[in-house]
Structure formats: C-alpha cells, structure tokens
Amino acid sequence: MLDNLPRGTICIEDIEMGMTRHLRKVVTDEDIEMFAKVSTDHNPVHLDDDYARDTIFSGRIAHGMLTAGLISAVIGEQLPGHGTIYMGQTLKFLAPVRPGDTVTAEVEVVDIDHSKRRVKLDCRCLVDGKKVLMGEATVLAPSRKFD
Template identity: 45%
Template sequence: MTQLVHAHPSGGYILEELHVGMAAEKIVDVTEDRIRLFAEASDDFNPVHLDEAYAARTAYRGRIAHGLLSAAFGSAVVGTILPGAGSIYVSQTLAFHFPVRIGDQVLIRITVISVDPESARVELNCEGFAGEKMVMDGIAVVRVPRRRKPQSR
C-alpha cells in the first residue's frame, strides 16, 4: 500500500522512519530557462535541446529537454522530500520512454521499495510522467542517516 508523504519537519527522514510503500511527489514545469540553465551546468549544448531549426529536422520534430534534466527532478525529491536532507545517492538506473518538451509539467513520484537497516540504504522506485505518459523510470539506491543529531540550545 502506498502512503504519500510530505517533507519531514526536520528536513529529512531517518532510516528508522522509512518503510516500504512511502512515496513522495513533485510537479515541475519544464521551461526555456530550466533547459538553458541545465545546458550551462552540464556543458551539454546539443542543438536538439537548444536550436529549434535543428531540432525540427530530427525524429523529435522539435526541441526536447535533456533526459538528465528530468532525472534531476527526481534527485530534487530524493534530496528534499523522501528521504530528504542527509540522503546520499549510491546508484541510479534510468530508462527514458518519451521526450519531455518545453511547456510540459513533469510529475515525479519516488516510492520506497526496500529498506536495508544493516547498510542504512533504501531502494527507491523513480518515475516521471508528462501528462499520462511515463517519460522515465528507474531504481535509485540511497544511503540514509540512521538518527538525528540532538538540537543545540
């Protein structure tokens, strides 16, 4: 059973608070600015992302967002909602199914599929949707803090 959660008041869930079925979602607008800033941050200036005239002549018939930009939206959920602050990516598999375009809203859904108390790692199912279409999916392994530090007064 899936339980939709929001960001923990402390900023992140600890290992002992996580269980299979916890899920978090975030909707992100794909904009011209996001694509440009991602190109600059990643140094990926492929014209299929940035040049409409070029992209119009490709199989995509127009510009598409970087696949890893959509994956970065998943990273935002992992780093800020579930598990949240203190979690560290160990690995991520990804499959891209449909292109994402300027103007799309991408719904990212992250769901806990396993918790390993011994290694303090969780497996997360990562999905991205534009409208009804699943545009990407994969599995992340994330290391999670075991307990919070006491707050200093």
C-alpha cells in the same frame, strides 16, 4: 514552478515500504538553457528550434538528465531527504520532455535494509500521466543515531 511540498528528512528509523513522495515542475526554456550552460551539453536538439524540427523528435526537447535531476530533488529534499547519500541510479528514458511540459517526478520505497541504512526507490517521471522516465535508486538514508 514547483509544488510546495514538505522538505526535510525522513530518517531510516521512520521509512516504511510503499512510502512515496513527488514533485511537479513545469520545464521552461530557461531551465533548458541553464542546464545546457551548467552541463556544457549544447546539443542543438535542446536549443535550436530549426535543427530540432528535422530530428525524430520534430521539435526541441529537454535534456534527459534535466528530467532525471527532478528525481534527485525528490530524494534529496523529501524521501529520505536532507542528509541522503546517493549510491546508485538506473534510468530508462521512455519519451521526450518538451519545453512547457509539467513533469511529475515520483519515488517509492521498494526495499529497506535497516542494518546498512540502505533504501531502494522505484523512480519515475510522468507528463500528462504518461511515463517519460523510469529507474531505480539506491541511497544511504540518514539516521537519528548519527545526528
């Protein structure tokens, strides 16, 4: 389940420091299974309850990149939105995301280079108010001058 949030484009000419956007999604078993299929990452810590119980996580967890993909969704759909080009992303995984967790993925504008159309975004994912992922993205924002 995703929150119904505005989607579209915020052009570089309209982006401001401190702008934020977010989405919330419940990570389901089906999400984890589909991600395993698409990514070909079938690590049993994600898919096998018996195996995962005996790991440091004491149970199954979602793929870290599945969680990180929610950041990509906020960037590609909301801020800046459609037409955005990813240039780079750093990620630090702080805690596991488990099936059934509601993840809030947030991005915040922390730097803008209008001449190069580059935007730097602080990125984070939270579960129950606790950071599970943090990082920074650099993107090329769309511009009305190139419509």
